[in-house]
Amino acid sequence: MEELLKIRNLLITNKEVAIISHSNPDGDALGSQIALSLALEKLGIQTLLINKDPVPPSYHFLPNSEIIMPLSKKAQLPGVLIFLDCATLDRTGYETEFLNKQGRIFINIDHHISNDKYADINWVEEKAAATAEMIYDLISLLQVKIDKDIATALYTGISTDTGSFLYENTTSTTHQIASDLINKGANISELRINFYENMSKGRLNLLKKGLNNLSFAQNDKIGWMAFTYSELTNSDAVDSDGDGLINYVKNISEVEVALVFREIEPGKTKVSLRSKSWFDVNQLAAVFQGGGHARAAGCVIEGDQQEIVKKVISKAQESFLQGGHIR
Numbered sequence: 361m362e363e364l365l366k367i368r369n370l371l372i373t374n375k376e377v378a379i380i381s382h383s384n385p386d387g388d389a390l391g392s393q394i395a396l397s398l399a400l401e402k403l404g405i406q407t408l409l410i411n412k413d414p415v416p417p418s419y420h421f422l423p424n425s426e427i428i429m430p431l432s433k434k435a436q437l438p439g440v441l442i443f444l445d446c447a448t449l450d451r452t453g454y455e456t457e458f459l460n461k462q463g464r465i466f467i468n469i470d471h472h473i474s475n476d477k478y479a480d481i482n483w484v485e486e487k488a489a490a491t492a493e494m495i496y497d498l499i500s501l502l503q504v505k506i507d508k509d510i511a512t513a514l515y516t517g518i519s520t521d522t523g524s525f526l527y528e529n530t531t532s533t534t535h536q537i538a539s540d541l542i543n544k545g546a547n548i549s550e551l552r553i554n555f556y557e558n559m560s561k562g563r564l565n566l567l568k569k570g571l572n573n574l575s576f577a578q579n580d581k582i583g584w585m586a587f588t589y590s591e592l593t594n595s596d597a598v599d600s601d602g603d604g605l606i607n608y609v610k611n612i613s614e615v616e617v618a619l620v621f622r623e624i625e626p627g628k629t630k631v632s633l634r635s636k637s638w639f640d641v642n643q644l645a646a647v648f649q650g651g652g653h654a655r656a657a658g659c660v661i662e663g664d665q666q667e668i669v670k671k672v673i674s675k676a677q678e679s680f681l682q683g684g685h686i687r
């Protein structure tokens with residue numbers, strides 16, 4: 361909490377900050393970024409919103425989503441950079457660009473257990489269901505009134521990171537915050553229609569392919585889908601269309617560990633990992649230099665995809681025999 365106070369004190373003495381989130385931004389990244397920006401602007405603090413990848417169409421309903429831009433050589437970065445929902449600097453997709461700080465102050469606000477505390481001020485709450493929950497606390501401390509737009513952005517972050525308030529990270533605090541956000545006008549219908557009832561044809565094509573090549577191991581306790589680069593590029597799908605497909609695997613009754621392998625560039629595979637009730641996927645991802653949470657994690661591995669699948673699945677099986685913890 362001391363970190364939270366430090367952040368407040370630093371923010372109120374600054375006239376301009378940049379707010380940066382992770383590559384392939386999700387609802388928590390975008391909701392947190394937009395809510396914090398709207399709140400700081402109310403205090404007269406200018407905000408520059410930076411993300412490497414574009415806002416997925418399903419989040420275009422979020423207020424101000426159109427002002428989020430990739431880092432440009434021309435734009436002058438302010439003296440304070442706030443990183444949201446990024447466990448490592450690398451998650452921004454801009455590690456090398458940010459390595460040279462040139463006297464800037466870095467603030468890290470995140471809820472990933474794998475956070476490596478890369479900033480000058482590191483406020484990391486592993487128990488928070490979403491970074492948006494932490495931003496709610498920060499905005500309250502800044503005594504900014506939460507309006508309809510801020511409420512919708514925060515609610516989106518919390519709802520998407522908790523699988524609509526169903527995942528294990530959901531707490532009574534999560535519901536209390538959500539309740540307050542609804543009272544303040546959070547637009548749940550817009551979120552439902554744009555995010556939950558908005559499947560693109562590209563995503564449907566990917567889902568069909570994924571269901572066709574579903575594989576299992578360990579008495580069906582491990583389930584996975586794998587997509588090659590050509591499958592991903594020949595299905596009219598955009599990057600974000602692959603997000604969430606993993607739930608189709610995790611929802612199978614026998615499955616404890618679900619994985620999706622996506623070859624995002626030739627020779628480079630992104631692995632998403634989820635578990636249902638006890639398996640620690642953060643530790644499994646860490647074996648391959650990734651991380652996240654116990655129930656949701658990810659990593660990126662280079663090499664032949666079939667080899668990668670073999671390696672990760674065999675590590676997962678090994679870990680099953682050790683009770684889900686890898687040493």
Ligand SMILES: [Mn+2]
Pocket residue numbers: 388389445471489490491521
């Ligand atoms: Mn998050």
